[in-house]
Every structure is written in structure tokens, then in C-alpha cells.
Amino acid sequence: HVQLVESGGESVQAGGSLTLTCVVSGVQSSKLCMGWFRQFPGKEREGLAAIASDGSTTYADSVKGRFTISKDNAENILYLQMNSLKPEDTAMYYCAARRSGGECYHNPSWFVDWGQGTQVTVS
Numbered sequence: 348h349v350q351l352v353e354s355g356g357e358s359v360q361a362g363g364s365l366t367l368t369c370v371v372s373g374v375q376s377s378k379l380c381m382g383w384f385r386q387f388p389g390k391e392r393e394g395l396a397a398i399a400s401d402g403s404t405t406y407a408d409s410v411k412g413r414f415t416i417s418k419d420n421a422e423n424i425l426y427l428q429m430n431s432l433k434p435e436d437t438a439m440y441y442c443a444a445r446r447s448g449g450e451c452y453h454n455p456s457w458f459v460d461w462g463q464g465t466q467v468t469v470s
Contacts, residue, residue: 349373349444349460356440356465363432363469369425369442369462376444377420380451382458383427385438385467392441394453396427405452432469439464 355367367383382397396406396416404416415428425442443458 351442351444351460351462353442353462353465356467358468359432361432361434361469364430365467367427367440367465371423376418376423378447379444380447381418381425381444382453383416384441384443384455387438392455394455397451397453399451400447407453434469437469438467440467
């Protein structure tokens with residue numbers, strides 16, 4: 348059973364940076380397709396980025412060039428580096444995982460295991 352725990356969310360000024368962390372347990376992260384997602388109040392979850400077991404990545408247009416997804420398989424940790432933050436990036440951020448196999452893309456419906464979320468507020 349995959350367990351995911353996010354951290355790193357906080358309040359920051361517009362233009363600032365944050366790094367979100369997602370600690371993986373229960374399975375080697377090297378065997379997973381993993382992604383970052385966010386959810387605005389009253390809205391459906393939005394896919395931001397995904398990273399496959401081979402390290403290939405996909406990004407939503409809304410964050411391409413500002414956010415970077417990466418994974419440390421030795422430490423079983425997923426990261427999301429967020430730069431040039433905007434007030435409209437304010438949301439609850441989640442990491443998610445699914446077993447590798449097939450395409451790895453930041454579509455929320457493709458993911459099975461989810462963390463509890465971490466709040467990012469940009470003002």
C-alpha cells in the first residue's frame with residue numbers, strides 16, 4: 348500500500364519560491380508514475396506535472412517554465428519546485444502515485460494513491 352505525505356506548503360509573497368515535498372512509503376518510488384496536483388475551493392483537482400519511472404516529465408501549460416517536478420528515488424521523495432509564484436497559484440497541493448506501466452501523464456483520474464495535501468497561499 349502506497350502512502351504519501353506532503354509538506355512544504357506555506358504563505359509566500361508573489362514572485363517568491365517554494366519547494367513542496369512528498370515522502371513515499373510502502374513501495375519504491377522508482378516503480379511509480381507520480382504527479383503533483385492542486386485544487387481550488389469548489390473546483391475539481393487540476394493536474395500540474397507528472398514524472399515517470401524513467402524520469403520523463405509532463406507539465407500543464409499553466410505551470411510550464413515555473414514549476415519543476417523531480418524525484419529522488421534513493422530517498423523515496425518527490426519534489427515540486429515552484430518559482431515566480433502568483434496569487435492565482437493559491438490552492439491545496441497534492442501528490443499522487445500509480446504503479447508504472449503505460450503512459451505517465453498529469454491526469455488526476457489516472458492516479459490511485461493520494462496524499463493529504465499541503466496548502467500554498469500566495470499574496
